[in-house]
Amino acid sequence: MKRPAKLSQVPLSRQIKDFIIDGVSSGELAPGDRIPSEAELAKQFSASRMTVNRAVSELTVEGRLNRVQGLGTFVAEFKPLAPLFEVRSIAKEIADQGHEHSSIPLKSERGPATKQEAGRLEVPVGTEILKLQVLHLSDGKPIQIEARLVVPKFAPEFLDQDYSETTASDYLQRTVQFTEVEHKLDAVAAGPEFGRLLEIDEITPCLRLVRRTWLRDDIITYVQLIHPGGAFRFTGRFKGPGNVTDVPF
Amino acid sequence: MKRPAKLSQVPLSRQIKDFIIDGVSSGELAPGDRIPSEAELAKQFSASRMTVNRAVSELTVEGRLNRVQGLGTFVAEFKPLAPLFEVRSIAKEIADQGHEHSSIPLKSERGPATKQEAGRLEVPVGTEILKLQVLHLSDGKPIQIEARLVVPKFAPEFLDQDYSETTASDYLQRTVQFTEVEHKLDAVAAGPEFGRLLEIDEITPCLRLVRRTWLRDDIITYVQLIHPGGAFRFTGRFKGPGNVTDVPF
DNA sequence: TTGCAATAATTGTATATACCAGCATAGACT
DNA sequence: AGTCTATGCTGGTATATACAATTATTGCAA
Numbered sequence: 001m002k003r004p005a006k007l008s009q010v011p012l013s014r015q016i017k018d019f020i021i022d023g024v025s026s027g028e029l030a031p032g033d034r035i036p037s038e039a040e041l042a043k044q045f046s047a048s049r050m051t052v053n054r055a056v057s058e059l060t061v062e063g064r065l066n067r068v069q070g071l072g073t074f075v076a077e078f079k080p081l082a083p084l085f086e087v088r089s090i091a092k093e094i095a096d097q098g099h100e101h102s103s104i105p106l107k108s109e110r111g112p113a114t115k116q117e118a119g120r121l122e123v124p125v126g127t128e129i130l131k132l133q134v135l136h137l138s139d140g141k142p143i144q145i146e147a148r149l150v151v152p153k154f155a156p157e158f159l160d161q162d163y164s165e166t167t168a169s170d171y172l173q174r175t176v177q178f179t180e181v182e183h184k185l186d187a188v189a190a191g192p193e194f195g196r197l198l199e200i201d202e203i204t205p206c207l208r209l210v211r212r213t214w215l216r217d218d219i220i221t222y223v224q225l226i227h228p229g230g231a232f233r234f235t236g237r238f239k240g241p242g243n244v245t246d247v248p249f
Numbered sequence: 250m251k252r253p254a255k256l257s258q259v260p261l262s263r264q265i266k267d268f269i270i271d272g273v274s275s276g277e278l279a280p281g282d283r284i285p286s287e288a289e290l291a292k293q294f295s296a297s298r299m300t301v302n303r304a305v306s307e308l309t310v311e312g313r314l315n316r317v318q319g320l321g322t323f324v325a326e327f328k329p330l331a332p333l334f335e336v337r338s339i340a341k342e343i344a345d346q347g348h349e350h351s352s353i354p355l356k357s358e359r360g361p362a363t364k365q366e367a368g369r370l371e372v373p374v375g376t377e378i379l380k381l382q383v384l385h386l387s388d389g390k391p392i393q394i395e396a397r398l399v400v401p402k403f404a405p406e407f408l409d410q411d412y413s414e415t416t417a418s419d420y421l422q423r424t425v426q427f428t429e430v431e432h433k434l435d436a437v438a439a440g441p442e443f444g445r446l447l448e449i450d451e452i453t454p455c456l457r458l459v460r461r462t463w464l465r466d467d468i469i470t471y472v473q474l475i476h477p478g479g480a481f482r483f484t485g486r487f488k489g490p491g492n493v494t495d496v497p498f
Numbered sequence: 499t500t501g502c503a504a505t506a507a508t509t510g511t512a513t514a515t516a517c518c519a520g521c522a523t524a525g526a527c528t
Numbered sequence: 529a530g531t532c533t534a535t536g537c538t539g540g541t542a543t544a545t546a547c548a549a550t551t552a553t554t555g556c557a558a
Contacts, residue, residue, distance in 0.1 A: 071538065288507085298545095300543075305509090316509060316510090318549060
């Protein structure tokens with residue numbers, strides 16, 4: 001029953017991949033669960049086993065599945081490669097460690113970029129940007145100040161939204177695979193203003209993380225000032241030979 | 250000319266992948282270069298085109314190659330996913346920014362783990378470990394103190410080597426694809442001892458990065474204390490949907 | 499010279515088939 | 529009861545084939 005090689009809009013192997021990915025993200029498939037065997041999927045999609053094999057293999061290379069010969073294919077524990085870079089990693093870490101996370105918006109406005117802000121974003125002074133500043137609390141105690149500057153070239157309508165729940169997934173779905181990021185990490189004294197907000201002495205060392213992200217044509221700048229007690233843990237997962245050889249001995 | 254399905258020790262597709270990877274790492278193939286077409290490789294390896302296709306596709310998923318329909322396959326600009334985690338990122342950054350990097354070994358000894366060291370490595374107190382401490386200089390000025398603790402279960406012979414040039418690539422070659430890493434970032438005052446070494450006031454804020462790596466059965470712990478002036482930049486590249494959706498809006 | 503059509507080369511996708519290798523279990527044998 | 533073996537499921541690898549889609553080039557016609 002040789003099927004004519006007419007290609008639909010979306011390749012069959014892509015459909016199979018999406019089917020599995022959707023199952024995971026919807027919660028039907030949890031990490032550790034076994035997914036249907038290649039033969040079952042092939043029947044279900046009227047595809048040949050090789051097509052299924054290709055789809056599943058790619059998901060394995062991507063780290064989403066683990067395959068065991070003789071046993072089956074299982075949903076992998078999916079850890080983002082570098083959770084440090086998540087939006088709400090601080091909030092998540094706080095929550096994961098059993099503390100209660102809350103936040104107080106300090107600033108949320110749009111307006112022309114000042115000289116300093118423009119410098120951070122590498123845009124002309126006066127460009128209309130979104131400026132946000134949030135104080136994060138752990139069990140009611142101030143722990144981090146987060147400042148965010150956004151040049152919303154791509155979707156100005158997001159300017160009016162409550163930013164706190166907005167993530168890239170809202171407007172990007174598996175479209176962009178790569179994102180350039182530049183980070184700068186250093187330690188600074190809290191200083192009078194932030195020291196007061198964080199309820200610490202102004203000479204207290206704080207961690208400052210400046211992150212610039214290029215996503216398509218947009219530039220996003222983050223500044224996080226983290227209270228020393230707010231040191232956070234995160235686990236990362238490296239993938240691929242390029243990292244293996246970079247792992248320190 | 251159907252080849253019998255006798256499998257050699259190393260799968261053919263693996264051999265083809267290695268051939269390309271070797272070409273890149275030896276410099277024969279530079280980023281941007283076109284690699285031989287699937288048909289050529291198939292002839293060269295006496296393989297079917299599908300086998301070549303599989304090998305090359307996997308390298309594409311892994312981010313090492315870019316394929317363009319109708320044109321060919323090209324070596325990708327390969328950027329490590331998270332250069333922050335490289336051993337010598339500080340040294341590299343210093344060099345890249347046109348400064349001269351040098352280092353002074355402060356400590357290099359093996360012996361039983363103290364309580365604190367054992368705690369960091371999660372091994373019993375008294376376990377024989379390797380302890381290293383190095384002061385990094387930029388243009389002759391102290392900029393970072395690096396401490397490294399290694400539990401060398403895997404290859405005790407490395408204990409006697411000069412650690413500075415030793416990387417994981419010396420004993421691992423494309424064997425381990427995944428490595429778990431835990432990081433802890435915080436900011437601390439330099440303190441009297443390190444303040445003196447770094448030639449700064451003891452209350453000066455410093456960045457401290459603690460990194461634990463699990464590589465096979467081994468545990469490696471890093472502690473980096475970075476001078477505030479030694480704030481470093483790095484660019485990262487994210488790959489895969491898991492990160493796309495995590496990229497902050 | 500410009501514009502368009504045909505062509506060759508390349509990757510993209512899919513099928514059907516074959517056999518190998520790892521794992522668990524049912525059943526026979528001791 | 530314990531042990532071995534056969535069987536069937538699973539993924540792992542490889543081949544041969546076919547046609548689609550994209551790209552650059554070539555050559556012809558206006």
